Amino acid sequence: MRCEGKGIVCPQPPACDRGQVSVEVIVVNAKPLGFDLILGMNGILAVEWVTVSKRIQVRFGADSAAVCAVCITPIRLEERDFTATFDPATQAWTAAWKWTDGKAPAILNNRVREYPPSASARRSYEQELDKWIHNNWLIPYDECRHGPANSLIPLMAIVQRNKGKVRPVMDFRELNEHIETFTASADVRTDEMRDWRRQGANISMTDLKDEYLQVRVDEALWPYQTVVVKGRKHCLTRLGFGSNVAPQVVKTAMSSVLAQDPMIRKGTSAYIDDILVNGDVVAVGRVERELERFGLNCKPHERVSEGARVLGLKVKGERGSLHWR
Known part of the structure; x- marks a missing residue:
């Protein structure tokens, strides 16, 4: 696997009340482990968490009290x-x-x-x-x-x-x-x-x-x-x-x-x-x-x-x- 470049993307999930956030990305020449995208913890924290339902539905953002409880606030x-x-x-x-x-x-x-x-x-x-x-x-x-x-x-x-x-x-x-x-x-x-x-x-x-x-x-x-x-x-x-x-x-x-x-x-x-x-x-x-x-x-x-x-x-x-x- 070879790095083809680096950059910054600005995702804006509808459930994220921070508005626009910035995430560093690395582009590679092949799918890592067969996935189109791998999102690390820095990216997850930037969009205020990710939840996956039993039906493998992915939701970005902390839109429930249970999820909000684990979010880390700046100090x-x-x-x-x-x-x-x-x-x-x-x-x-x-x-x-x-x-x-x-x-x-x-x-x-x-x-x-x-x-x-x-x-x-x-x-x-x-x-x-x-x-x-x-x-x-x-x-x-x-x-x-x-x-x-x-x-x-x-x-x-x-x-x-x-x-x-x-x-x-x-x-x-x-x-x-x-x-x-x-x-x-x-x-x-x-x-x-x-x-x-x-x-x-x-x-x-x-x-x-x-x-x-x-x-x-x-x-x-x-x-x-x-x-x-x-x-x-x-x-x-x-x-x-x-x-x-x-x-x-x-x-x-x-x-x-x-x-x-x-x-x-x-x-x-x-x-x-x-x-x-x-x-x-x-x-x-x-x-x-x-x-x-x-x-x-x-x-x-x-x-x-x-x-x-x-x-x-x-x-x-x-x-x-x-x-x-």
């Missing part, structure tokens, strides 16, 4: 230092930080492209950057579209010894000076720890996969997130490791999703991208499915009683209770 979170929005049509979060005093800097001074990683980390570091490019987290910078770059962010590698993983990070220090963040009290972590230790033994731990990279950055800010990879200028289209606003964006977005369902809200507690799930209140699978429904994918969860690391502490189940070290 907009307005914070003092950033905004974050969720678009159900694309199932994606997009964030935009706010400049200190509302003033964006013209051009930042840094000219350093990279702090070279060690020889032992170089291969893994470059493989990870290749993955970022493959996933369109890093894309070639288009100066015709976005204008001259306003900032060059130095790349560097962080070796996570406990996981045996090399992670590319960016030196956002100069950019961070122009983004005023309003952080929570230093007592928040202590409060979270106290709350988590009261949850009992039937708890699981899950966290987001590539947490920051699941959140897109508003395209207007791409000129401030440029890097040089293999001699070519790219821009980071997602939140970056090292951005001072990234942790709070992820926590706020994740908390807003967990609050959509009262039972999930009652049975979970979140800190940055870590989520503790009380299995006596809600099943961890239900929590993971809810997050995925709102565009946030999780790593495989861990049963804390079988041994896990929670807020930097090792936790293990012994004689029906949890021991925190």
Whole structure:
């Protein structure tokens, strides 16, 4: 099967009260699996759902209360230092930080492209950057579209010894000076720890996969997130490791999703991208499915009683209770 082209179509189902919607399409040279059309979840959400009757009659649009109940509405979170929005049509979060005093800097001074990683980390570091490019987290910078770059962010590698993983990070220090963040009290972590230790033994731990990279950055800010990879200028289209606003964006977005369902809200507690799930209140699978429904994918969860690391502490189940070290 070969791609013959891409485009945008604007279906307007009679039952869809949004009016005209836009859906991305891919045209191929043969019927996929014998079908004239395959409609993905992004398309289904764009036309407000699809129902199929027992007689194989297809109806577009949420025209009954039962169907309306499963539709996802857009989310907009307005914070003092950033905004974050969720678009159900694309199932994606997009964030935009706010400049200190509302003033964006013209051009930042840094000219350093990279702090070279060690020889032992170089291969893994470059493989990870290749993955970022493959996933369109890093894309070639288009100066015709976005204008001259306003900032060059130095790349560097962080070796996570406990996981045996090399992670590319960016030196956002100069950019961070122009983004005023309003952080929570230093007592928040202590409060979270106290709350988590009261949850009992039937708890699981899950966290987001590539947490920051699941959140897109508003395209207007791409000129401030440029890097040089293999001699070519790219821009980071997602939140970056090292951005001072990234942790709070992820926590706020994740908390807003967990609050959509009262039972999930009652049975979970979140800190940055870590989520503790009380299995006596809600099943961890239900929590993971809810997050995925709102565009946030999780790593495989861990049963804390079988041994896990929670807020930097090792936790293990012994004689029906949890021991925190």
